[in-house]
Amino acid sequence: MDAPRRFIPISEPLLSGNEEAYVSECVRSGWVSSLGKYIAEFEQRFADFCGVRHGIAVSNGTTALHLALVALGIGAGDEVIVPTLTFIATANAVRYTGATPVFADSEAETWNLDPPDAACRITPRTRAIIPVHVYGHPANMAPILELAKQHSLHVIEDAAEAHGARYQGKRVGSLGEINAFSFYGNKIITTGEGGLLTTDDDALDEKVRFLRDHAMSPEKRYWHTEIGYNYRMTNLQAALGVAQMERIEEFIAKKRHIAQTYNQGLREIDSITLPPEASWATSVYWMYSILLAKDFPLSRDEVMARLRQQNIDSRPFFYPIHIQPPYKADISLPVAEDLSRRGINLPSAVTLSEEDIQRIVQAIREMA
Ligand SMILES: *Cc1c(COP(=O)(O)O)cnc(C)c1O
Numbered sequence: 001m002d003a004p005r006r007f008i009p010i011s012e013p014l015l016s017g018n019e020e021a022y023v024s025e026c027v028r029s030g031w032v033s034s035l036g037k038y039i040a041e042f043e044q045r046f047a048d049f050c051g052v053r054h055g056i057a058v059s060n061g062t063t064a065l066h067l068a069l070v071a072l073g074i075g076a077g078d079e080v081i082v083p084t085l086t087f088i089a090t091a092n093a094v095r096y097t098g099a100t101p102v103f104a105d106s107e108a109e110t111w112n113l114d115p116p117d118a119a120c121r122i123t124p125r126t127r128a129i130i131p132v133h134v135y136g137h138p139a140n141m142a143p144i145l146e147l148a149k150q151h152s153l154h155v156i157e158d159a160a161e162a163h164g165a166r167y168q169g170k171r172v173g174s175l176g177e178i179n180a181f182s183f184y185g186n187k188i189i190t191t192g193e194g195g196l197l198t199t200d201d202d203a204l205d206e207k208v209r210f211l212r213d214h215a216m217s218p219e220k221r222y223w224h225t226e227i228g229y230n231y232r233m234t235n236l237q238a239a240l241g242v243a244q245m246e247r248i249e250e251f252i253a254k255k256r257h258i259a260q261t262y263n264q265g266l267r268e269i270d271s272i273t274l275p276p277e278a279s280w281a282t283s284v285y286w287m288y289s290i291l292l293a294k295d296f297p298l299s300r301d302e303v304m305a306r307l308r309q310q311n312i313d314s315r316p317f318f319y320p321i322h323i324q325p326p327y328k329a330d331i332s333l334p335v336a337e338d339l340s341r342r343g344i345n346l347p348s349a350v351t352l353s354e355e356d357i358q359r360i361v362q363a364i365r366e367m368a
Contacts, residue, residue: 008356010287010313011186012349015240017247022239036235038242045245046181046196049164050173054205056197057233057241058212061160061182064195065093067231068156068178069128071207074099078127081153083113083139084320085336086132090158091321094130102126103322105333107140110276111289111343114335115143122147128154133162133172134318135345136188136255136286137276141167141175156180160195163188164252166282173198178208183237188251188286189244191237252284254350258357259285262346265361269368271296287345289317298367300342310363317343 026032039057047055058064074080076098082090084103094101105117113131129148131139139157148155159165159172160182166172173179178201181187183194197208210218215228233241244251263274273291277283292300304314320336322329346360 005311005359006356007311008313008347008352008360009349010315010345010347012351013185013190014247014251014350015190015243018243019240022243023236026236026239031235034232034234036238038235038238039233042191042233042238042241042245043196045242047198049245049248050171050179050198052174052198053200054198054202056199056205056208056212057238058195058197058231059233060193061180061184061187061195062089062093063212063229063231064180064182064197065090065130065156065158066096067208067211067229068180068197069093069097069099070211071178071204072128072154072156074127074154077125079123079125081113081118081121081126081129082321083130083132083134083336084322084333085111085318085339086134086158086321087160087318088321088324089160090130090132091327095326099127100125101321101327103320103327103329103331103333106134106336106339108335108339110137110140110278110281111135111339112137112139113144115140115147117333118144119147122151122153126151126153128156130156130158131176132158132160133165135275135289136162136165136284137278138162138165138167138172138281138283140278145175154178159198160184160187161286162284164248165284168280174200177201178204183241183244188255188284189241189248191233191241191244194233194237194241196233251350255285255348256283258348258350258352259283259288261354261357262288262361265358266290266364269365271368272364285348287315288348289343289345291339291342292344293342296368300344303344303364303367306367307360307363310359312360312363313347315345316340317345
């Protein structure tokens with residue numbers, strides 16, 4: 001009998017740097033709430049990393065998206081175009097404002113928002129478009145930005161899965177007007193829960209800072225000129241964030257190395273499509289994702305079950321949002337539907353060993 005083999009998780013944070021020291025410092029000093037030195041330091045470091053002027057830390061990625069939309073004045077009666085193949089928070093944030101998310105199909109090549117399909121969905125009510133850099137690969141931004149210019153639409157990047165990815169050499173988070181990141185435990189870097197907005201626009205920066213703190217007048221304490229939110233990040237979270245920023249380049253390099261290793265091991269299997277990396281893109285492979293062809297001997301769910309039997313975790317792709325109960329619509333977005341049925345995310349944690357990856361590759365080869 002083989003010895004039981006280590007459970008390989010889909011994702012796992014790596015907190016072995018200065019995380020403990022910085023969090024302990026918050027505890028010792030008493031600065032555990034949303035004032036304290038780590039917040040501004042984290043915001044500045046992350047903004048510099050993206051190549052933008054402003055970073056505004058918030059409670060999570062969903063509240064970052066919500067605040068971006070509110071700051072742009074989007075609300076009831078407006079429409080916002082989002083890809084149907086994304087995490088549900090992208091659409092929920094639109095709905096929180098009272099606006100309507102309008103779902104667009106994905107590109108077969110990059111699995112991201114398809115610009116021509118998005119173009120077809122523009123109406124006189126469309127106010128914004130949210131490209132999402134799904135699984136760490138940047139969306140095809142030039143045609144999206146061009147479309148936005150032609151129709152005077154705001155562009156908000158949902159970069160929750162793509163910290164550090166590059167589009168034509170530029171970091172994501174620097175391409176839209178105001179952009180959202182998440183630092184949930186499985187993202188490229190984590191603050192436990194957390195989020196951040198990036199922008200080069202001074203007025204938007206000011207507006208978001210105001211809204212995240214109950215929309216309190218900067219001149220007059222406890223005076224509120226509109227309805228704001230408590231979407232602040234704590235100093236404890238930002239302490240984790242500063243320690244994680246010290247290693248972000250290392251984490252990205254590791255993600256890219258994991259992807260190369262998988263690619264080498266799976267390349268010869270004709271019935272598997274490897275993850276994309278467009279000529280204009282540098283992906284961070286947040287999740288290493290594959291597609292099973294129709295002639296793969298097992299179904300997607302059977303593959304996941306077999307991996308599970310071997311103590312290997314995996315995830316199906318997102319379900320398209322337009323087929324899910326809160327947003328169910330009688331439309332067909334065939335590329336996203338097809339990707340969703342055939343896609344699997346394989347373990348992608350920066351803690352993976354070479355041996356772990358070979359074990360996963362071997363398990364898949366045996367099924368092919
Ligand atoms: C994780 C994620 C979010 C939401 O982030 P939270 O911090 O979990 O609120 C939004 N959009 C996408 C694409 C995500 O992957």
